Amino acid sequence: MAELKYDAGAGAGATDDLPAPLTGDDPAPAPGPVHDPAAADLLARARTLLDAHPVADGYSGLPWALRHLSWFDLDLGESAVDTDVPRLREGRVGALFWALHLPEGLTGDRAVGATLDQLDLVRTVVRAHPDGLRLACDPGPITDVHHSGRIAVLPGPAGAAALGDSLGILRSLHGLGLRALTLTGVSWAGETGLTRFGEEVLREMNRLGVLADLSGAGAETVRRACAVSKAPVLCTRSAARALRPHPTNLPDDLLAVLGAAKGLCMVPLTAEQTGPSVRDVADHLDHVRAVAGADCVGLAGTYDAGPAHPQDLPDVSGYPRLIAELLRRDWSEADIALLTWGNVQRVLREADFAAREAQRRREPSTATITDLDG
Structure with a gap:
C-alpha cells in the first residue's frame, strides 16, 4: 500500500446493477x-x-x-476525490490524461511555475503508486502499461499560459512529460484565430508530438488549427452545443470540421455540459458520432475538475453503466471499441508519426512572439 504525503500549501497556487436510464426531467432514482x-x-x-x-x-x-x-493513498482508495486505483479498475479505465490546468488569473512566470509544480506532482504521485499507475506518453507504452495491469497516466493538457510565450519552455515542458496543450487564454490564440506566432507554436507542438487541445477555443482558432496542424487535434472536454448550449460545447459546423480533420471530440461526463443522467451523456455521444463520425468521438470523465456529474455516473467507476446504455441503443461493439480506446490510440500514433516526420524536416524553432507578431 502506497501512502503519499503532500503539503497542500507548497508550490505556486498552492452496484453491480445498471440504473434505469433517465431523462433530464426524470426524478432521481x-x-x-x-x-x-x-x-x-x-x-x-x-x-x-x-x-x-x-x-x-x-x-x-x-x-x-x-x-x-494533506495525505492520500490512491492504491487503498481515497474518498476525498472521484479517482483512485480501485475505482479506476472497477470502471475499466486503461489510460487517462491528467490535466495541468490552473486557476484563472495565473499568468506569466506564476503560470509557468505552477505548471512545473503540477508536472512534478504527477510524477511524484505515479512513483508512489507503482502497482497501479505508470507514466506513458506514446501509443506503444500505453498498450504495454495496460497489458501489465496498470493504468497509464499522460500529463496534460496544460494551459497555453504555461508557455510564457516561449517555444523553449514548450520544449522543456515536453521533456518533462507534457503531452497536450490547450490553445486558449493567450494573445496568440483567441476569438480571431491563431496569429503567426500561434501557428508557429502549433508547428512546434507537431514537431514535438504535443497534442493541441481546442476545448474552449474560439471558432476561428478551431478552424485554423485543424487546417494547420499536421497531427490530429483534440477537444478534451466538449459535447454537442446543439443539445446543450454550453460555451465549451461544439456547434455542428465545428464538429464537422473536426471530423473532416480526423480530430477527436471527447465528450465530458458533467451535468453542466451534457445533462443530469447517463441517457443525456449517451445523447451527446450519439450526436457527435452522427456529425463527426465514429472515429472522432471519445470520452472525458472530467472527474475531480469541479463540475457536478450525472447522478448515475458519480465517479470513475461508472463507465460500464454508460457503455451498457450505448449497447441498449444498439451501438456496435466496433464503434464502442473506437470510443473507449481505439480513437485515442489512433490520435497518439498519428501524432507520433507526424513528430518523427517533422523532426526530419526542421530544427527546433527559435522564433519569438516579437519576431512574428510584433
Whole structure:
C-alpha cells in the first residue's frame, strides 16, 4: 500500500446493477438495486467489452485536487476525490490524461511555475503508486502499461499560459512529460484565430508530438488549427452545443470540421455540459458520432475538475453503466471499441508519426512572439 504525503500549501497556487436510464426531467432514482435481467445482461456485456477495450479518459482534474489533501493513498482508495486505483479498475479505465490546468488569473512566470509544480506532482504521485499507475506518453507504452495491469497516466493538457510565450519552455515542458496543450487564454490564440506566432507554436507542438487541445477555443482558432496542424487535434472536454448550449460545447459546423480533420471530440461526463443522467451523456455521444463520425468521438470523465456529474455516473467507476446504455441503443461493439480506446490510440500514433516526420524536416524553432507578431 502506497501512502503519499503532500503539503497542500507548497508550490505556486498552492452496484453491480445498471440504473434505469433517465431523462433530464426524470426524478432521481429510488435507492436500492434494480432487478432487471436485461439491464444486468447489458452491464455484464459492457464489462466484458471494456476488459478488451478499456476507457482512455481524456480529462482528469486529479493533480490539482490532490494539492488540497494533506495525505492520500490512491492504491487503498481515497474518498476525498472521484479517482483512485480501485475505482479506476472497477470502471475499466486503461489510460487517462491528467490535466495541468490552473486557476484563472495565473499568468506569466506564476503560470509557468505552477505548471512545473503540477508536472512534478504527477510524477511524484505515479512513483508512489507503482502497482497501479505508470507514466506513458506514446501509443506503444500505453498498450504495454495496460497489458501489465496498470493504468497509464499522460500529463496534460496544460494551459497555453504555461508557455510564457516561449517555444523553449514548450520544449522543456515536453521533456518533462507534457503531452497536450490547450490553445486558449493567450494573445496568440483567441476569438480571431491563431496569429503567426500561434501557428508557429502549433508547428512546434507537431514537431514535438504535443497534442493541441481546442476545448474552449474560439471558432476561428478551431478552424485554423485543424487546417494547420499536421497531427490530429483534440477537444478534451466538449459535447454537442446543439443539445446543450454550453460555451465549451461544439456547434455542428465545428464538429464537422473536426471530423473532416480526423480530430477527436471527447465528450465530458458533467451535468453542466451534457445533462443530469447517463441517457443525456449517451445523447451527446450519439450526436457527435452522427456529425463527426465514429472515429472522432471519445470520452472525458472530467472527474475531480469541479463540475457536478450525472447522478448515475458519480465517479470513475461508472463507465460500464454508460457503455451498457450505448449497447441498449444498439451501438456496435466496433464503434464502442473506437470510443473507449481505439480513437485515442489512433490520435497518439498519428501524432507520433507526424513528430518523427517533422523532426526530419526542421530544427527546433527559435522564433519569438516579437519576431512574428510584433
